[in-house]
Amino acid sequence: MKNQDVADILERMGTLLEIKGEIVFKTRAYYKAAETIAGLPEDIETVRKENRLTEIPGIGKTLAEKISQYLDTGRMKAYEELTKEIPEGLLEVVEIPSVGPKKAKLFFEQLKVKNPQDLRKAIEAGKLAGLPGIQEKTIENIRRGIKIVQQGRERMHLGTATQVAEEFVAALKKLPEVNEIVAAGSLRRGRETVRDIDILIDSTNPQRVMDVFVHLPQVKSVNAHGETKSSILTQNNDQVDIRVVEPRSFGAALLYFTGSKDFNIKLRQIAIKKEMKVSEYGIFFVKGGRERMLAGKTEADCFKALGLPYVPPEMREDFGAEEFFADKNVPALVEFKDIQGDLHVHSTWSDGQNTIAEMAHAAAAKGYQYLALSDHSPRLRVAGGVTPEDLKKKKKEIDDLNAGMKDFCVLFGTEVEIDSAGNLDYNNTILSAFDFVIAAIHSGFEQSFGQLTKRLVKVCQNKYVHAIAHPTGVHLGKREPYHFDFQEVCKAAVDNNVCLEINAFPIRLDLNGANVYHARKYGVKFVVDTDAHRVEHMDFMKFGVTTARRGWLTKKDVLNTLSYSELMKRLRK
Numbered sequence: 001m002k003n004q005d006v007a008d009i010l011e012r013m014g015t016l017l018e019i020k021g022e023i024v025f026k027t028r029a030y031y032k033a034a035e036t037i038a039g040l041p042e043d044i045e046t047v048r049k050e051n052r053l054t055e056i057p058g059i060g061k062t063l064a065e066k067i068s069q070y071l072d073t074g075r076m077k078a079y080e081e082l083t084k085e086i087p088e089g090l091l092e093v094v095e096i097p098s099v100g101p102k103k104a105k106l107f108f109e110q111l112k113v114k115n116p117q118d119l120r121k122a123i124e125a126g127k128l129a130g131l132p133g134i135q136e137k138t139i140e141n142i143r144r145g146i147k148i149v150q151q152g153r154e155r156m157h158l159g160t161a162t163q164v165a166e167e168f169v170a171a172l173k174k175l176p177e178v179n180e181i182v183a184a185g186s187l188r189r190g191r192e193t194v195r196d197i198d199i200l201i202d203s204t205n206p207q208r209v210m211d212v213f214v215h216l217p218q219v220k221s222v223n224a225h226g227e228t229k230s231s232i233l234t235q236n237n238d239q240v241d242i243r244v245v246e247p248r249s250f251g252a253a254l255l256y257f258t259g260s261k262d263f264n265i266k267l268r269q270i271a272i273k274k275e276m277k278v279s280e281y282g283i284f285f286v287k288g289g290r291e292r293m294l295a296g297k298t299e300a301d302c303f304k305a306l307g308l309p310y311v312p313p314e315m316r317e318d319f320g321a322e323e324f325f326a327d328k329n330v331p332a333l334v335e336f337k338d339i340q341g342d343l344h345v346h347s348t349w350s351d352g353q354n355t356i357a358e359m360a361h362a363a364a365a366k367g368y369q370y371l372a373l374s375d376h377s378p379r380l381r382v383a384g385g386v387t388p389e390d391l392k393k394k395k396k397e398i399d400d401l402n403a404g405m406k407d408f409c410v411l412f413g414t415e416v417e418i419d420s421a422g423n424l425d426y427n428n429t430i431l432s433a434f435d436f437v438i439a440a441i442h443s444g445f446e447q448s449f450g451q452l453t454k455r456l457v458k459v460c461q462n463k464y465v466h467a468i469a470h471p472t473g474v475h476l477g478k479r480e481p482y483h484f485d486f487q488e489v490c491k492a493a494v495d496n497n498v499c500l501e502i503n504a505f506p507i508r509l510d511l512n513g514a515n516v517y518h519a520r521k522y523g524v525k526f527v528v529d530t531d532a533h534r535v536e537h538m539d540f541m542k543f544g545v546t547t548a549r550r551g552w553l554t555k556k557d558v559l560n561t562l563s564y565s566e567l568m569k570r571l572r573k
């Protein structure tokens with residue numbers, strides 16, 4: 001399917017037109033078309049062959065012709081002509097936090113900036129100072145934004161890393177020579193971002209595995225090709241390393257290569273006190289210069305040999321380690337099967353790509369008991385927030401849908417905007433009608449530490465708010481968390497029975513594992529949501545559960561592990 005390829009070029013076209021200064025409705029037409037095609041449930045090439053392109057919402061005759069041209073030739077003439085006026089490199093400039101199309105246009109016209117490298121040089125030369133609307137703080141924010149983007153390119157977010165790893169694991173798992181295969185490293189621990197992917201294999205024929213691995217279609221170049229170790233770069237320049245170990249050492253190697261480095265150091269310290277040694281080859285008893293292997297085949301065996309219970313990979317981090325090693329107690333972490341519903345998804349009532357019915361049926365198919373359609377409020381205009389007048393229509397649509405569904409309920413929800421003073425977009429009368437209210441900040445990130453803290457604390461004090469969405473505002477690879485008193489907000493959440501959200505969308509993963517671990521210490525309760533904007537996004541729930549596990553959460557810590565009846569009782573309180 002070329003749906004995503006078509007969507008990508010249309011989105012790039014819209015961005016370049018916006019930089020050029022085209023009228024708003026023209027740029028929005030491209031953005032909307034890109035969103036629609038990205039979420040199209042059928043193959044765009046099939047739609048084109050059947051002459052149904054213009055039946056797609058937002059696709060008129062002109063856009064249909066451009067899409068057909070791209071599908072036929074892999075090129076779009078209008079796009080190529082546009083890039084003669086507006087350099088493609090500006091698409092990367094726009095992605096830098098604190099820049100955007102208007103500033104990219106300004107830098108291009110005034111300083112001939114055509115790419116991030118040009119912008120970095122212009123900042124270093126002091127050329128941005130004095131440009132219209134560019135203050136010293138703006139320059140500092142852009143400098144920081146360039147650094148964030150660079151770091152984002154060096155590391156994959158968890159969603160991308162998981163997809164890359166699964167493709168390689170699936171391909172190699174087919175080999176009869178492969179007995180066991182597991183992705184290790186920071187990916188197995190569920191870190192929010194991953195630098196490279198480590199895959200561990202138990203095989204009877206290492207050379208055969210290596211030869212197949214380096215010739216897979218995903219491989220762009222080979223860094224190393226050995227008998228038991230190989231390393232490649234994918235077409236997207238992601239590094240993937242594989243290693244084959246003996247069956248008797250597979251568990252020890254998995255433990256070692258999963259990490260973290262800090263966790264492994266603590267294991268070695270425990271081993272030394274017991275006259276033992278921990279390595280990638282096994283757990284050994286050491287005395288008088290002689291070694292005797294105690295365990296190595298499985299991770300469980302290795303932990304047992306050290307006198308420890310099995311520690312899930314997500315818990316093997318630097319935070320929380322002291323607590324675990326002090327009392328050797330491992331909580332029964334929340335699992336994906338415990339999740340009974342998703343409380344933060346969007347529909348076509350705001351910026352979602354699917355109808356309420358489509359989202360509901362997809363959730364029911366997952367075995368969920370409920371789904372909260374938490375569309376945006378009107379203040380977030382870019383997302384087409386729901387006006388007070390339209391809320392009644394949305395509520396009726398939900399009621400009509402619920403009347404025909406069995407053992408499943410759609411909740412009337414909202415993601416209500418928090419303004420710069422901490423006030424909510426809907427008044428209390430409107431808020432009282434919702435089943436579920438999750439409040440969110442989408443602007444004013446540059447406010448002071450104190451102002452942002454006050455905004456969030458004030459929202460927690462509103463009796464109709466059930467949760468705070470993506471509480472730190474992080475956007476991986478694009479925006480750092482905003483600065484506020486996390487402890488103060490946690491206390492306000494606990495005092496007012498407000499949950500903090502673990503947003504499972506891979507570019508957010510907000511809260512992160514460390515945030516969750518520390519918030520749990522203050523007694524905070526959580527919701528794990530996908531923030532899905534189309535049906536496929538609901539699959540992101542697994543990343544949210546992984547983050548919850550990294551924060552040591554149990555089933556009791558997560559609101560949406562409750563059954564529908566239990567949830568409604570809790571929400572009414």
